[in-house]
Amino acid sequence: MTDTRKSPTLALALALVALFWISPLSWVAFNAVDPLADGTLRWPQAFGLANFSKAVAGESGRQFLNSVYVALLTSTLTTVFAGLAAYPLSRVRIPGRNAILWALVLLRMLPATGIIVPIFFMAQSTGLLSLTGVALAITMINLPFTLLLLKNFFDTVPLELEEAAYSEGASLFRILWNVVLPMSRAGLSVVWFFSFINAWNEFLLPLIFVRKTADFPMSVGLFNSFGEHSSVDYGFLAAYSLVYALPAVAVYFLLRRNLSTGFAGVGVKG
Amino acid sequence: MFDDAKPWIQRDWKLVAAMLIPAIAVIALLLYMAGWILVMSFTDLALFGRKATEWSFVGFDNYERLFKRRGFLNSLWVTTVFTVFSAIIGQNILGFAMAAALRNTGRFTKSFVEGAVILGWILPDVVAAYVWSATFTENGLVDLAILQPFGIETRNFINDHPLFVVIVANVWKGAAWSYILYSAALDTVPSEVVEAARVDGATPLQRAWHITLPILRPHIATNCLFITISSFVYFPLIYALTGGGPGRKTQVLSIFVYQESFAVGKLGYGSAISVAMVLIVAFLSIFYVRLLKDPR
Numbered sequence: 061m062t063d064t065r066k067s068p069t070l071a072l073a074l075a076l077v078a079l080f081w082i083s084p085l086s087w088v089a090f091n092a093v094d095p096l097a098d099g100t101l102r103w104p105q106a107f108g109l110a111n112f113s114k115a116v117a118g119e120s121g122r123q124f125l126n127s128v129y130v131a132l133l134t135s136t137l138t139t140v141f142a143g144l145a146a147y148p149l150s151r152v153r154i155p156g157r158n159a160i161l162w163a164l165v166l167l168r169m170l171p172a173t174g175i176i177v178p179i180f181f182m183a184q185s186t187g188l189l190s191l192t193g194v195a196l197a198i199t200m201i202n203l204p205f206t207l208l209l210l211k212n213f214f215d216t217v218p219l220e221l222e223e224a225a226y227s228e229g230a231s232l233f234r235i236l237w238n239v240v241l242p243m244s245r246a247g248l249s250v251v252w253f254f255s256f257i258n259a260w261n262e263f264l265l266p267l268i269f270v271r272k273t274a275d276f277p278m279s280v281g282l283f284n285s286f287g288e289h290s291s292v293d294y295g296f297l298a299a300y301s302l303v304y305a306l307p308a309v310a311v312y313f314l315l316r317r318n319l320s321t322g323f324a325g326v327g328v329k330g
Numbered sequence: 331m332f333d334d335a336k337p338w339i340q341r342d343w344k345l346v347a348a349m350l351i352p353a354i355a356v357i358a359l360l361l362y363m364a365g366w367i368l369v370m371s372f373t374d375l376a377l378f379g380r381k382a383t384e385w386s387f388v389g390f391d392n393y394e395r396l397f398k399r400r401g402f403l404n405s406l407w408v409t410t411v412f413t414v415f416s417a418i419i420g421q422n423i424l425g426f427a428m429a430a431a432l433r434n435t436g437r438f439t440k441s442f443v444e445g446a447v448i449l450g451w452i453l454p455d456v457v458a459a460y461v462w463s464a465t466f467t468e469n470g471l472v473d474l475a476i477l478q479p480f481g482i483e484t485r486n487f488i489n490d491h492p493l494f495v496v497i498v499a500n501v502w503k504g505a506a507w508s509y510i511l512y513s514a515a516l517d518t519v520p521s522e523v524v525e526a527a528r529v530d531g532a533t534p535l536q537r538a539w540h541i542t543l544p545i546l547r548p549h550i551a552t553n554c555l556f557i558t559i560s561s562f563v564y565f566p567l568i569y570a571l572t573g574g575g576p577g578r579k580t581q582v583l584s585i586f587v588y589q590e591s592f593a594v595g596k597l598g599y600g601s602a603i604s605v606a607m608v609l610i611v612a613f614l615s616i617f618y619v620r621l622l623k624d625p626r
Contacts, residue, residue, distance in 0.1 A: 070431055070435075073431065074431060074432075074435070074439060074443055077424075077428060077443060077446075077447070078442060078443050078446050080502070081443075081446035081447055081449065081450050081502065082446050083465075083471060083475075084461045084462060084464070084465040084471060084502070085449070085461060087461070087464055087465065087470075087471055088460070088461055088464070140352075141352045141353055141356065142353070144349040144350070144352065144353070145349060145350050145352065145353030145354070147346075147349065148339070148346045148347075148349055148350055149350075151335065151336065151339060152335045152339055152346065153335070154350070160354070160357065163357055163361065164357065167357065167360050167361070167364075169559065169611055169612065169615055170360065170364060170608060171559075171562075171563035171584070171607060171608065171611060172563070173563050173565050173583075173584040173587055173588065173604070173607070174367065174563070174587070174604040174605075174607050174608045174611075175360070175363045175364065175367060175604070176587070176588065176591065176604075177367065177370070177591050177597055177600055177601060177604070178362075178363040178366040178367060178370075179363065180592075182359075182363075199356075200356050200359060200360060201360075203353060203356045203357075203360075204357070204360070207353055219336070222336070222338065223336070225338075226336070226337060226338040230338075231338075231342070232338050232339065232341065232342035232345060232346070233342075233345075235338055257452070260454060261454045261455050261456075261566070263455055263456055263565070263566035263569070263570065264565050264566060264569075264588070268592060278454075278456075279454060279455070279456045279566070280456075282456045282457065282460060283456050283459075283570050286460055286463070297460065301457045301460050301461070304454055304456075304457055305452075305453050305454060305457050308452050308453065308454060309449065309452050309453075312448070312452045
């Protein structure tokens with residue numbers, strides 16, 4: 061058995077790993093709390109929240125809300141669509157079920173960048189070059205993966221409870237709502253988390269779909285601000301980055317316990 | 331309908347069928363788009379100008395252009411270097427090493443290192459791009475903390491070694507996935523087998539090579555499949571960090587598709603690049619799925 065106390069090499073290696081992951085972030089944190097930040101690497105000259113108040117006010121605040129809108133719409137739609145279809149795919153031998161499953165496996169590997177051109181055209185012709193269009197497009201791209209994941213998850217939920225509920229006279233809706241749904245919390249939260257994070261991070265689609273800065277989600281907003289190299293406000297950018305990162309980190313830690321059970325099925329079966 | 335299904339499903343089969351509708355509509359739409367790409371790759375459709383409306387079929391012209399002009403082959407090479415070094419070597423090996431090393435360390439060390447690595451994974455791509463552009467810029471963290479103390483001339487890494495920068499950034503961003511997968515996989519290795527080998531006098535390296543790795547073979551193949559494909563089509567981190575430049579030095583295939591389609595406006599050519607990209611991804615998947623199968 062190895063132990064950090066007994067193996068100084070291992071301890072040193074782990075310290076280097078931690079340093080590699082932490083140090084780039086610390087620079088951002090220093091700049092964010094320093095209202096006098098000028099982008100150089102140094103201990104904060106002053107402490108204050110001025111950068112953060114700039115990062116949540118006005119247009120930046122709008123962009124935060126835009127991101128929330130896209131992420132919540134995407135994760136809700138994905139979870140509902142995938143959950144609805146995964147149950148019959150798991151329980152019923154529908155005619156053509158194998159064809160559907162194979163199509164899902166293949167479509168799951170279709171890279172989003174590969175179909176970006178038809179997505180753009182379809183959004184343009186339906187008047188969906190907007191944040192709602194971004195959410196719908198991400199939902200569409202996510203669905204093959206999330207549907208397969210949930211189908212695999214439902215396969216592991218035992219039928220006996222549904223049978224028991226049926227013999228007590230429960231309707232299909234009640235069986236789904238009171239038996240299947242509570243039993244699938246871990247699987248559903250993985251799907252919800254996966255699509256929320258995906259939408260929260262999404263960069264290419266809003267880059268193509270959205271033109272006005274007030275309509276940008278935070279990904280494009282941040283990219284747009286550090287693209288303007290002339291007069292970069294480092295403190296603001298650092299604070300904006302942290303505000304943008306925080307919800308993703310918070311969602312991860314809130315759902316962490318559910319995720320480890322749900323992700324177990326992703327590995328080999330996927 | 332649904333004759334052999336459970337009675338509660340048969341009774342409400344219309345509702346069950348309706349539950350499938352949204353998903354089937356989405357699948358149909360995705361298939362339609364894949365077909366659209368294939369058809370358009372044989373045309374000279376453009377985003378703006380005369381060819382936006384009066385396009386025509388041009389046969390295999392776009393595919394010939396893939397090999398006659400420099401752009402595609404350069405992007406293919408850049409993407410391959412990026413994927414091999416950042417995913418297969420960087421994320422995969424580092425993720426495995428961390429999963430193995432953190433198995434027997436104290437709780438605090440494990441949660442601290444694990445938390446740091448997962449934080450990189452959870453951060454939005456554009457934030458990671460910002461963090462790394464600040465780290466590698468002229469007089470950034472690397473210049474001041476590593477090069478200057480050793481008396482090496484400082485430099486702007488993003489201009490001088492752009493591919494190196496995006497590879498490091500992608501290792502930092504993505505290693506957590508491999509770490510999580512291998513952590514879970516290592517739990518499935520039966521400790522009796524490893525213990526028996528130890529009693530028989532196998533060195534740690536022999537135990538890893540002859541016992542742990544063969545047992546983990548399907549996990550390794552699955553992980554490599556996943557990280558290879560996701561790095562091969564990765565867009566946001568690289569684009570936000572370098573924009574594909576300087577020149578074409580970090581112009582991976584996804585950036586090339588984006589620029590040819592939306593900046594240059596050659597949608598037909600962009601579609602041909604997309605088709606080539608999808609074919610390569612399909613080929614890679616088949617390759618890994620074959621590895622996944624047990625040779626015995």
